[in-house]
Amino acid sequence: MWSTMSSAETTALIVEDEPALRDELREMLQTLWPALAIVGVAGDGVDALRQIAQHRPQIVFLDIQIPDPNGLDVARAIRDQCHIVFVTAYDAHAIEAFENGAVDYILKPINPERMALTVKRLRQRINNAPADLSHLIEQLRPQQAKVPFMRWITASVGNSIRLLTIDEVVYFQSDQKYTRVVLADSEVLIKKTLKELMTELDPEQFWQTHRSTVVNALEIASIEPNMGGQLIVKLKNRREQLPVAESFVRRFRQM
Numbered sequence: 001m002w003s004t005m006s007s008a009e010t011t012a013l014i015v016e017d018e019p020a021l022r023d024e025l026r027e028m029l030q031t032l033w034p035a036l037a038i039v040g041v042a043g044d045g046v047d048a049l050r051q052i053a054q055h056r057p058q059i060v061f062l063d064i065q066i067p068d069p070n071g072l073d074v075a076r077a078i079r080d081q082c083h084i085v086f087v088t089a090y091d092a093h094a095i096e097a098f099e100n101g102a103v104d105y106i107l108k109p110i111n112p113e114r115m116a117l118t119v120k121r122l123r124q125r126i127n128n129a130p131a132d133l134s135h136l137i138e139q140l141r142p143q144q145a146k147v148p149f150m151r152w153i154t155a156s157v158g159n160s161i162r163l164l165t166i167d168e169v170v171y172f173q174s175d176q177k178y179t180r181v182v183l184a185d186s187e188v189l190i191k192k193t194l195k196e197l198m199t200e201l202d203p204e205q206f207w208q209t210h211r212s213t214v215v216n217a218l219e220i221a222s223i224e225p226n227m228g229g230q231l232i233v234k235l236k237n238r239r240e241q242l243p244v245a246e247s248f249v250r251r252f253r254q255m
Contacts (some may be wrong), residue, residue: 009037010126012059015048015074016041016087017066018218024110025061025087032119045069052078059122061106063087064140065204072137079133083125085118089204089217103131108204109220150200153181155188162188166205170219170238172197174212184237207252209233210245223252 012029016022022041029036039055042048044067052060052074060082064071075084085104098105104118153164164181173180174194181188194212206214221236223244231244231252244252 009035010059011037011039011055011057012061013039013048013051013055013057014041014061015043015045015066015071016061016063017043018063019043021063021087021108021110021218025106028110028112028115029061029119032116033123043067045071045074048074049077052081057082058126059083059085061085061087065089072140075133076137079137080130083122083130084133085122098136103133103136109217149202150197153190155181155190157188164188166201167216167218169216170235171209171213171215171242172206173214182238208248209242209252210248213242215242 010033014022014025014029016025022043026038026041029038036059039057040051042051046069048060048062048066049069051057060074060078062071062074062084064086065088066074069077071086075086078084083104085106086098087106087108089108095105095107104121106115106118149166151166153166153169155162155164164183168183170182170184172194173182175189177191177193178189179192179194179197181190194214198206198208198214201214205217207217208214215233215235219236219238221234223231223233226232226241226243231249233242233244233252235242
């Protein structure tokens, strides 16, 4: 249930189709900015536009990759009505565009320190007119072309076929002509090379830590240096840690 607003309160709407991330974002905002009134949450573009018209929030935390209309289409529709904070997985081109446009953004998985900086910037800008996002939206739009990314995996387990959703995967690891599909509590082998898989996986969700390993970004608990200074990925649902090879460090340092 949302708290009753007073006229002096700053209001915000969260637009994110992943319930866990939506809850995490809301909890962080409530901790970092207790006076912020979160007037609603939406999981797709249609609901987002409906709630924006209903609540007229001053700030919208907007995931780019939401069901149609996508986040860029929503941003285009509301660009002069409120301050927009884009929520996105890491992409070098997108981050450069955000920085050049002086637009606030949050990377997935959400980093508390980066979130605190965003809140600080919003509080400084809230009484100013929203930024003009027209040029930024046009820069980002080519990246939104629909790609049929993999959603399911089938694996032979004994005499049966196991059907897995892509979100169940913690990480993939090359095993000669096969690939290990590592889940929270088990693993299977599939007859497909990691190189082949990489052409079918969403690069915003699956990040290479090594030429032989790809991790599900939603399963990352933290990124930390080990005793030797090498970055390692700690996982939410597995005990092992994944080292980050030097050629893939840049993406993880942005978190």
